[in-house]
Amino acid sequence: MAPTAANLFTPEEFSSFKESLRGVKDLVDSGIRELPRFYIGSDSRMRVQSSVLPPGGEVPIVDLRELDGSDRGRIVEAVARASEEWGFFQVINHGVEAATIHEMVEVAKEFFAMPVEDRMEIFSADLFKRTRFGTSHNPSRETSLEWKDYLRHPCLPLEESMQSWPTKPASYRRVASDYCRGVKGLADKLLEVLSESLGLERRYLGSVFGSERLQEMFCNYYPPCPNPELTIGIGEHSDVGGITLLLQNEVEGLEVCKDGHWYSIKPVKDAFVVNLGDQLQILSNGRFKSVEHRAKVSSDKLRISIPTFYQPSRGARIRPIPELLDEEHPPAYKEVTFQDYLADFFKHKLQGKRCLDSYKIL
Ligand SMILES: O=C(O)CCC(=O)C(=O)O
Ligand SMILES: [Fe+2]
Numbered sequence: 001m002a003p004t005a006a007n008l009f010t011p012e013e014f015s016s017f018k019e020s021l022r023g024v025k026d027l028v029d030s031g032i033r034e035l036p037r038f039y040i041g042s043d044s045r046m047r048v049q050s051s052v053l054p055p056g057g058e059v060p061i062v063d064l065r066e067l068d069g070s071d072r073g074r075i076v077e078a079v080a081r082a083s084e085e086w087g088f089f090q091v092i093n094h095g096v097e098a099a100t101i102h103e104m105v106e107v108a109k110e111f112f113a114m115p116v117e118d119r120m121e122i123f124s125a126d127l128f129k130r131t132r133f134g135t136s137h138n139p140s141r142e143t144s145l146e147w148k149d150y151l152r153h154p155c156l157p158l159e160e161s162m163q164s165w166p167t168k169p170a171s172y173r174r175v176a177s178d179y180c181r182g183v184k185g186l187a188d189k190l191l192e193v194l195s196e197s198l199g200l201e202r203r204y205l206g207s208v209f210g211s212e213r214l215q216e217m218f219c220n221y222y223p224p225c226p227n228p229e230l231t232i233g234i235g236e237h238s239d240v241g242g243i244t245l246l247l248q249n250e251v252e253g254l255e256v257c258k259d260g261h262w263y264s265i266k267p268v269k270d271a272f273v274v275n276l277g278d279q280l281q282i283l284s285n286g287r288f289k290s291v292e293h294r295a296k297v298s299s300d301k302l303r304i305s306i307p308t309f310y311q312p313s314r315g316a317r318i319r320p321i322p323e324l325l326d327e328e329h330p331p332a333y334k335e336v337t338f339q340d341y342l343a344d345f346f347k348h349k350l351q352g353k354r355c356l357d358s359y360k361i362l
Pocket of ligand 1: 073137218220234239248254293294295305307
């Protein structure tokens, strides 16, 4: 029988469950038949309601094949429209080798196929530890958990970051370093396109991001879930940083909110899903949208997503770009450094756009 009511547990029971937890993959491997009550979404952001079919439209797909040729103007325009209307788009013919992408998904699968003890060697619940295996988003602050495990690590500077990466599976460092180089190349190209989409000089956003810009990646693992309708893989949130480039396997689950409706993003083979984070909403003075999204889980399919977060330097001054302001467009956000914004964000559980809203000039 399916579990019915949430929060049928005491704080002590929740704490002791969290202390013994080695991730959702481990729960599944232990043979659980129903969703542990600690995963039953305790508020509407943490579970998926039966959804009504949205009115129409789809997250745009942008073909980058002719980016350096005659098609640049059309691509810049398509990216501008997608960034203003959806805050999301998918890119194809993006220049990251298909073999690099496939190997990355495979090595992520291998990481989670290892005995749990191997993952636990790098387990940490400390949100500020940059290389670690973890589960849910911020268990110490959450009132219910997310059905998700992940490997997280920094990617820049590459050589230095690699020293902290897992040594198991044996091919991890080689495969992920190729992948990080490829994604960085694409992210830099996209920053140029986004600058032009705002009517700015090509290198504008790159110089705001600065020479110590951050790149980090997650391998998210959402195993099949008993009672997927009662929980969530990742709750509603907008991304905190600059741009996110997400690779996913062929399993649907990512949904984006537009005009109050949730739209599913259909996986396109070898494509990246690109979305803009809070820093770009501030920099563009609200022209680009950092849109809420979430990931559902499935009863019978394993979903893997590999987002790369491409971020400004910690000390970067984030404020509406002066060239975009005039009397009709006064600054809509207060200035903040990226590191202060991050510190604020990670103090809380995921709560939609709470953090961004707190920097609004009312
Ligand atoms: O797994 C997904 O599709 C979404 C992941 C995500 O939104 C995130 O990690 O910020
Ligand atoms: Fe996200």
